[in-house]
Amino acid sequence: MKIECSVEKIKNAISQTERVTGKNLTLPVLNSILFIAVNRHLKLRATNLSLGVEIEVPAKVEKEGVVAVSGAVLNAMFSNFSHNESIHLEDKGGNLLVRTNKSQITLKGQSHEDFPTIPIVSGRTFEIDSKKLTEGIKSVYYSSSVSDIKPEISSVFVYTNGDNLIFVSTDSFRLAEKKIKIKGVEDITGIIIPWKNVVEILRILGEVSGVVKVCFNKNQISFSVDNIYLTSRVIDGIFPDYHQIIPKDFSTEIVVLKQDLLNALKLSNVFSDKFNQVNLVVDPKQKIFELSSMNNDVGENKTRVDAVLKGESTELGFNYKYFLDCLQSITTDSVSIKMSGTGRPMVISAVSDPSFTYLIMPMNK
Structure with missing residues (x-):
């Protein structure tokens, strides 16, 4: 194998494939990236036997061939090369010779004959x-x-x-x-x-x-x-x-601005316990929507949030991290929170966007 290609293109491909390499003591070749030079392309392959990837980058191929080299070493090495330079790669007796304008490196290769095939899926x-x-x-x-x-x-x-x-x-x-x-x-x-x-x-x-x-x-x-x-x-x-576990009927409904809710959750996190518990109190008659948390070693917090409230009063505890995670999936400014009583799951969605539904089971107080 003997090729020339752009550092920028191969660098990105190595970064992507290296994460897919495996760690298998009985098949050490899995920690490598397989280079295949053919026609006018360089193919990079990696697999951990559960997931496989092949990325093709354009290259000037002087001599076709195959070589397998440690993915971690390749990724670490290429992170130090400039994007705008060219690089020469050549198979030297199973090892990989790497040349740039200022560097010449020899990487120890592995037996590419042992590299597993990546299946071509049909169906x-x-x-x-x-x-x-x-x-x-x-x-x-x-x-x-x-x-x-x-x-x-x-x-x-x-x-x-x-x-x-x-x-x-x-x-x-x-x-x-x-x-x-x-x-x-x-x-x-x-x-x-x-x-x-x-x-x-x-x-x-x-x-x-x-x-x-x-x-x-x-x-x-x-x-x-x-x-x-x-x-x-x-x-x-x-x-x-x-x-069957998603409630169809609700006794309490809340509409709140996502940013206001996010701020209250982050503040509650500061005072949450080792179980990440935050308590929620809803009282539509008193127009109260409150998040609270307490940690014996830190202190306690109660934060009220402006919201549109309907239905019955209720209280429940939940893992604030679960709530925080779902907000990244809501693209609207307002969030809908629906509850159907103590011990029942809370359903969260975007206002006017039925495409996303999120359910959180309550925690015991």
Whole structure:
């Protein structure tokens, strides 16, 4: 292999692929990035066996070839190169010779014959704008469980309902649902994508624009856009039937400016206990909407927030972090909060935007 290419293009590709490399003592080649020089391109591949990525960058290829080099070392090295210079890469007996105008470096290579293949997924397909796809993922993924004990909820669940592509995640204490309008997609009963993979998919696709081709079957899902190909395993399991836990009737309703609520939550956080508990008091007759928190080592806080209140008086405790997380998914100026009594979940959404629904289970006082 012998090529010349732009530092800027390869630097970005290395940064993206390095995060996908694996850490496997029985298969050490997983910590490497595979370079494949072919035609007028350099392909960079990485995989951890659950998630795989291939990114193609333009290059002047003098000699085709393949070499595998540590992803962490490559990323650290390229972070010190200027964007506007050219770089020469050459395979020297399985090692990688790197030359710039001022540097010459030899990186120890690994046996590329042991590098796993990245599957080309075949199955059902649909297309979606990258911004819509990342909006759907970003709106819900933070609600996933991060524990592997129940893999079916350490995930983002994707399915269709009419013209909506619906993204859902839950950790049993909260749940987020985002509906994205999309046309021309046949009925999808459910795809469960591992949370760890979703984080990297969002990070990589969040930097691109254009139409993403999605292909999936019962074992894998892939995303193709421009010069990027991503593939992830899907979880063989059943996502909880969450519709039954979302209340249909409410006894108390609140409409509040998002920024006012955000400020009150952040202040309450200063005085919250080790369980992150903040208490909420609503009294529509007295026009009181109050957030309070107490920490025996710090002090206590009570903050009233201007709001439009309807219905019955109620009190409940909740994890302020769960509340804070969902506000990033609400793009309107006002937030709707609905409750149906003590011990029942609180439902949060954007005013005049039914596409996002968020549910928080209350905490015991």
